[in-house]
Amino acid sequence: MKTEKSFTNNAMIDQLIENIQKKGNPSVVGLDPTLQMMPGFLKEEFFGKYGRTPEAAGRMFAEFNRRIIDAVAETVPAVKPQIAMYEKYGLPGLQAYDETCRYAAEAGLTVIGDIKRGDISSTAAAYAAHLEGAEIEGERVHTWREDMVTVNPYLGTDGIAPFTEACRAQDRGIFVLVRTSNPSSAELQELELSDGRKLYEAVADLTIQWGENCVGSYGYSDVGAVVGATHRAQGEALRARMPHTFFLVPGYGAQGGTADDVAGFFDRDGLGAIISSSRGITAAYQKDAKYTEHDFAEAAAEAALRMRDALRSALSL
Amino acid sequence: MKTEKSFTNNAMIDQLIENIQKKGNPSVVGLDPTLQMMPGFLKEEFFGKYGRTPEAAGRMFAEFNRRIIDAVAETVPAVKPQIAMYEKYGLPGLQAYDETCRYAAEAGLTVIGDIKRGDISSTAAAYAAHLEGAEIEGERVHTWREDMVTVNPYLGTDGIAPFTEACRAQDRGIFVLVRTSNPSSAELQELELSDGRKLYEAVADLTIQWGENCVGSYGYSDVGAVVGATHRAQGEALRARMPHTFFLVPGYGAQGGTADDVAGFFDRDGLGAIISSSRGITAAYQKDAKYTEHDFAEAAAEAALRMRDALRSALSL
Numbered sequence: 001m002k003t004e005k006s007f008t009n010n011a012m013i014d015q016l017i018e019n020i021q022k023k024g025n026p027s028v029v030g031l032d033p034t035l036q037m038m039p040g041f042l043k044e045e046f047f048g049k050y051g052r053t054p055e056a057a058g059r060m061f062a063e064f065n066r067r068i069i070d071a072v073a074e075t076v077p078a079v080k081p082q083i084a085m086y087e088k089y090g091l092p093g094l095q096a097y098d099e100t101c102r103y104a105a106e107a108g109l110t111v112i113g114d115i116k117r118g119d120i121s122s123t124a125a126a127y128a129a130h131l132e133g134a135e136i137e138g139e140r141v142h143t144w145r146e147d148m149v150t151v152n153p154y155l156g157t158d159g160i161a162p163f164t165e166a167c168r169a170q171d172r173g174i175f176v177l178v179r180t181s182n183p184s185s186a187e188l189q190e191l192e193l194s195d196g197r198k199l200y201e202a203v204a205d206l207t208i209q210w211g212e213n214c215v216g217s218y219g220y221s222d223v224g225a226v227v228g229a230t231h232r233a234q235g236e237a238l239r240a241r242m243p244h245t246f247f248l249v250p251g252y253g254a255q256g257g258t259a260d261d262v263a264g265f266f267d268r269d270g271l272g273a274i275i276s277s278s279r280g281i282t283a284a285y286q287k288d289a290k291y292t293e294h295d296f297a298e299a300a301a302e303a304a305l306r307m308r309d310a311l312r313s314a315l316s317l
Numbered sequence: 318m319k320t321e322k323s324f325t326n327n328a329m330i331d332q333l334i335e336n337i338q339k340k341g342n343p344s345v346v347g348l349d350p351t352l353q354m355m356p357g358f359l360k361e362e363f364f365g366k367y368g369r370t371p372e373a374a375g376r377m378f379a380e381f382n383r384r385i386i387d388a389v390a391e392t393v394p395a396v397k398p399q400i401a402m403y404e405k406y407g408l409p410g411l412q413a414y415d416e417t418c419r420y421a422a423e424a425g426l427t428v429i430g431d432i433k434r435g436d437i438s439s440t441a442a443a444y445a446a447h448l449e450g451a452e453i454e455g456e457r458v459h460t461w462r463e464d465m466v467t468v469n470p471y472l473g474t475d476g477i478a479p480f481t482e483a484c485r486a487q488d489r490g491i492f493v494l495v496r497t498s499n500p501s502s503a504e505l506q507e508l509e510l511s512d513g514r515k516l517y518e519a520v521a522d523l524t525i526q527w528g529e530n531c532v533g534s535y536g537y538s539d540v541g542a543v544v545g546a547t548h549r550a551q552g553e554a555l556r557a558r559m560p561h562t563f564f565l566v567p568g569y570g571a572q573g574g575t576a577d578d579v580a581g582f583f584d585r586d587g588l589g590a591i592i593s594s595s596r597g598i599t600a601a602y603q604k605d606a607k608y609t610e611h612d613f614a615e616a617a618a619e620a621a622l623r624m625r626d627a628l629r630s631a632l633s634l
Binding site: 127 | 349352364369370371373374399401402404405406407408410411412415433434435436437438440441443444446447451453454456458460461469470471472473474475476494497498499500501502503504505506508509510511512513516519520523567
């Protein structure tokens with residue numbers, strides 16, 4: 001599937017792969033803050049300063065994330081902030097999302113915005129600003145700071161094209177929702193089509209097409225796929241079906257997926273997938289009595305190391 | 318499909334229907350601003366004050382929308398801001414989205430946020446803040462100000478449930494993407510299933526289920542469906558298939574749909590659908606040489622009246 005339009009140097013997927021290789025760790029920390037996850041001393045500080053307001057939540061999340069990023073930046077190649085957790089708190093929440101993206105990028109991490117946007121063509125082009133910024137009177141302004149984002153396929157090619165154009169023109173990447181990790185995902189994604197495929201396989205085949213012109217020097221495309229760790233056999237079959245498609249794999253840890261479950265999502269060289277864990281890393285301090293809330297960043301660092309080692313072991317790296 | 322849990326008084330869909338009846342107009346103005354759509358005198362003013370910045374774009378959009386809302390508020394029951402057009406410009410853009418929602422709500426209009434969000438359960442619950450706000454230390458804060466929002470079904474029931482819970486608990490409404498108006502929408506939505514249905518019909522059937530417990534006093538559910546004006550026959554068939562599902566219908570005007578195309582999306586009483594037009598209203602001043610850019614609000618008001626009258630005539634209201 002490599003084409004003459006392939007990147008050789010700057011494909012975002014190449015940058016992600018090189019980050020993974022440098023850290024020896026195909027995992028990504030999901031930054032999905034909740035108030036429940038915040039240590040009491042941060043709540044006291046920020047509710048004290050800003051009241052029980054969205055601004056307090058946003059500023060607290062940004063501070064929490066900075067400390068988590070500092071703690072894991074040596075270990076992990078990427079972070080994946082889930083924009084919904086910030087959008088919940090309105091504009092101050094989204095400011096924390098943006099600050100988190102910028103802080104992680106400055107720390108040398110690949111920033112995967114879990115935004116799951118999808119709309120008709122002209123509207124999808126507006127969402128593509130997450131990757132390429134907005135043009136204002138002939139000048140490009142970077143209104144957001146993600147390297148890659150997740151996108152929803154339900155609207156078809158014209159809703160994806162603005163993102164794939166940004167992949168090519170601005171060296172960015174996307175992950176198309178193919179097979180999500182949640183319990184109800186089968187309701188639509190596993191519907192059987194008259195041609196014998198399941199719906200998610202049809203989405204997989206479209207994703208292959210969408211990525212054909214963005215294959216980088218490791219043989220993987222800037223157009224990747226979201227494939228949940230909770231679907232082991234399907235993930236392994238998709239690995240064979242989509243040899244040039246990199247997988248973003250949620251559902252590890254808190255949602256039940258293990259390192260053994262996801263080993264078959266990788267290729268023989270140990271590439272082809274990046275496994276995401278959120279609460280399992282960022283709220284690790286709440287799961288083990290040996291930590292106090294003041295150890296939250298250290299607990300996250302240790303959880304990230306354990307995840308790295310579990311994946312290395314399962315992949316025999 | 319009416320159930321004992323039906324609302325009688327406060328269902329959001331009842332409020333929308335009563336707004337439609339009061340105005341005698343089943344249409345909604347899409348507020349999807351672009352810089353191309355802005356009159357030169359507004360560009361001069363805002364770029365002059367704030368430079369060529371996202372802040373200029375956001376403040377300009379908010380001002381443009383306020384004047385459009387003032388001009389159409391007597392004629393139309395609802396507005397539908399498309400969040401992507403604001404999100405493109407980052408936080409200042411989203412501030413304009415929020416101000417637009419609040420201004421329209423104060424003008425007595427039903428605010429339909431075209432956000433097309435969709436994610437796994439805990440994340441979808443965060444997005445449901447658009448409808449129900451966020452709880453901060455036991456206090457509910459309204460971080461956004463929409464009455465209804467559009468949602469994406471690809472993740473299945475657990476991704477929709479937080480929104481339907483908000484419909485019931487907070488008297489809000491949603492429209493599920495069933496059959497979108499864009500050219501590529503058939504790629505997935507018209508895939509034939511092994512049971513003979515098309516995918517969009519399977520989504521329609523799920524949407525019926527999701528709305529069963531939220532039927533208001535006019536027989537329509539707070540859980541509606543997006544059905545594009547560009548699919549006349551399918552819209553008419555869906556009207557019969559989904560007797561309790563209210564339709565939000567994009568694709569009128571600039572995308573090609575006419576009043577005759579959408580007449581069959583309504584029930585015999587002229588209820589059951591609300592037709593959306595965006596550029597056709599808000600950029601009307603650019604389509605007719607009789608207007609100068611200073612007439613943009615008046616041109617929008619006249620276009621909204623023409624659309625109302627075309628729908629009234631097609632529906633014999």
